[in-house]
Amino acid sequence: MSEDSKGNPSKNTILMGFLRKLSQQKQAQVLTISLEKLATRFGVDETEILALFNQMKNEAYKDTFLSTPYNERIILFPQCLRNPDCEAKQDEWGYKCVDCGRCGISRIKNLAKELGYAALFIVRGGSVIEKIFAEFNPKAVIGVACNKEVFLGNLVCEKHGVVTQSVLLTKEGCYNTDVNFKQVEKCVKAIDSSILEEHNETKEGTHTKKDTN
Numbered sequence: 723m724s725e726d727s728k729g730n731p732s733k734n735t736i737l738m739g740f741l742r743k744l745s746q747q748k749q750a751q752v753l754t755i756s757l758e759k760l761a762t763r764f765g766v767d768e769t770e771i772l773a774l775f776n777q778m779k780n781e782a783y784k785d786t787f788l789s790t791p792y793n794e795r796i797i798l799f800p801q802c803l804r805n806p807d808c809e810a811k812q813d814e815w816g817y818k819c820v821d822c823g824r825c826g827i828s829r830i831k832n833l834a835k836e837l838g839y840a841a842l843f844i845v846r847g848g849s850v851i852e853k854i855f856a857e858f859n860p861k862a863v864i865g866v867a868c869n870k871e872v873f874l875g876n877l878v879c880e881k882h883g884v885v886t887q888s889v890l891l892t893k894e895g896c897y898n899t900d901v902n903f904k905q906v907e908k909c910v911k912a913i914d915s916s917i918l919e920e921h922n923e924t925k926e927g928t929h930t931k932k933d934t935n
């Protein structure tokens with residue numbers, strides 16, 4: 723536990739303790755309101771707290787994520803990351819990329835298929851995540867989103883015992899957003915070397931459990 727010069731818990735430690743308790747609660751809306759109140763109380767920017775929490779979650783789950791085989795992972799992209807002229811079709815899971823090549827999702831989609839990821843989704847909103855978990859039962863998720871959506875998504879994952887790694891958008895908003903696709907690619911490829919050896923030994927081809935992306 724980090725302490726200030728008088729031996730008291732630091733502001734970050736207090737915040738993190740509060741956020742850990744918060745993450746165990748179920749109602750996301752109540753949580754975000756609590757978070758906003760917390761931010762006001764400490765006189766800090768709400769996004770700073772969110773970023774801290776999301777960073778903490780990435781660190782906490784890094785090793786477990788790396789030990790999770792590719793075929794037990796899924797990837798979630800936000801629909802706002804698509805190019806404005808995106809030609810993707812919609813289905814029950816969100817958008818289905820048709821490889822027009824106007825954004826980086828197509829490249830990640832093909833990489834994930836090659837590695838044997840269980841599925842990749844371009845979601846219209848967070849509400850479909852519970853349905854995805856029920857259908858695909860992933861052990862780990864890579865979530866690409868803004869700070870707030872990653873925070874909320876992390877809470878859903880926590881509830882379902884799913885390990886997460888997030889990559890934050892570099893340009894937020896509800897339209898024409900952006901992310902460092904190299905960072906996403908690095909996260910998609912990342913795996914413990916012993917798991918990779920097993921994976922290469924048993925790999926018989928690439929597939930997805932269902933027809934998603």
Ligand code: SF4
Nearest residue numbers: 808819820822823825
């Ligand atoms: S690459 Fe896929 S997701 Fe990106 S704009 Fe084209 S169809 Fe849409």
